[in-house]
Amino acid sequence: MNQDTDTQYPDTQHPDRHRPLADRIALVAGATRGAGRALAVELGRAGATVYVTGRTTREHVSEVGRTTETIEETAELVTAAGGTGIAVPTDHLDEDRVRALVDRIDRDHARLDILVNDLWGGEHLTATSIFGKKSWETPLADGLRVLELGVRSHVITAALALPLLVRSDAPLHVEVTDGTARSNRRYRENLYYDLAKNAPIRIAFGLGRELEEYGGTAIAVTPGFLRSEQMLTHFGVTEDNWRDAIAQEPAFAIAESPYYLARALAALAADPDRAARWNGKSASSGDLAKVYGVRDVGGSQPDAWAYFEDVVYGGKDGTPDDYR
Template sequence: MAVLTGTVALVTGASRGVGKGIALGLGEAGATVYITGRTVAAGQAAVDLPGTIHETAEAVTRLGGRGIAVRCNHTNDDEVRELFRRIQAEQGRLDILVNNVWGGYEFYNDGTEFWNEKGFWTAPLSRWDKSFQAGVRAHYVASVFAAPLMIAQESGLIVNISFFAAQRDDRGVAYGAAKAADDRMAACMAHELREYNVAVVSLYPGLVRTEGVMKAAQFFDLSNSESPQFIGRVIAALAADPERMRHSGQVLVAAAVAQEYDVIDIDGKRPRPVTVDEA
């Protein structure tokens, strides 16, 4: 298992789901993990799912890291700016930024409008706005504030959590366009940050057993699925690699990275990497 003792990480959108799992994976490696989100108390989430930033922080600490919960709306630049000021004041560094926060698909598993859409022209216009404002732009803004910290220490890793929808035509116009933008953003940032030894990648999870997926488990084949914490273990392994710059600018599939670094999921299995056609 990777060792990240003394490492400082920020995982955005980590009250639950993939973000929470990433925080846990970094925490069990010994990192100090800042956890952002809007849910500070049970029952107050924008979705009908469990999880708060404080619960995630407590779980990180139980696993051997140090979890620090910070309530932050990543569509509010002032709140994001203050978040990074706090990290700099308290830690003096930032080694890992995981851009996971996303918007626009809060009700995907609630059986509401998604099941009635027959084309992009029937989807609410807010889908596009939320995917780019609370997704792509939120990732850009966090990276803008993270970059100076990483440049100053001449090391760092920025990970955009993306998905195969960026390379497919049948996963929704707003979602596919936003994920493709995330991938290009990572590649362009990697180009500009390479001289400072800061790596930037896009990372594709497979089918992840999040709270939302498990709520609708009857609709999924979970035989090759991944725990949320598996994604965190993959990022921890990448962050601990002194030669990680060789991956900078690339789109990486989490399960393929796991094979490279011999990462095993929490159930003792290693998920098989899926292809674009399978996703």
């Protein structure tokens, strides 16, 4: 296996580890690709039953326009990893569809233990009409769509799934976003994007207060510079030769696979002290990796947010290798 490359992402760190989430029921909302897919697979690898949702199926393509990743494939990967993957096509802006999803989980298991809100699907908008533009230069329809995809979908899903989640003996609500409370003190280039990526942090903060009496945990998490399927396509590389993209974008040297955050979150989900550690907080993949001792595919432990804060924005001498 080459450094940081492993097409199927097997658990090379703990191939014989136990299954700490074997009795847990999880929903990963937005599990078609990227971090959402990896999160679903790693929860499954830890033994969980994982409902995976999204808009792209083998019969239907969402506005993202990618046909190469589907929720059915994600569910199959979850099962192959040792869990039970269940694909449920769901547009999380459609309240009736989300209610039907929650009702199905209720009928099947009468509870939900882990809710991961990884809903987004706005990359096509950020690339074409969001980044590099003032708020008044941004097409209003595109800006509002970013807020629908990045905020409204999260609120709908949380509102309808939380009554099932609080039946768990240890509810875990995870908001996946871009950035932490600390890093997002820096403006995120465009007003609509800034709002969309800060809102999940506040959702986790607020739900942390509401879940306290149930022994629950709410946390916002973020990957670093993510080697998602879409990002690899953007640079014209694959996971096997991703380092070739560094010639186009030097900062890509700090990039991480989707499985880095996923391994860390699976460890958090199995942590009996997670509420005391994390409730109401936000954390990066690098933050979680340090606490739980996990590493990315290939064995590195990147901290992309520290690299950008210190070197890219702060002017400190350093290289990506110093932060891996």
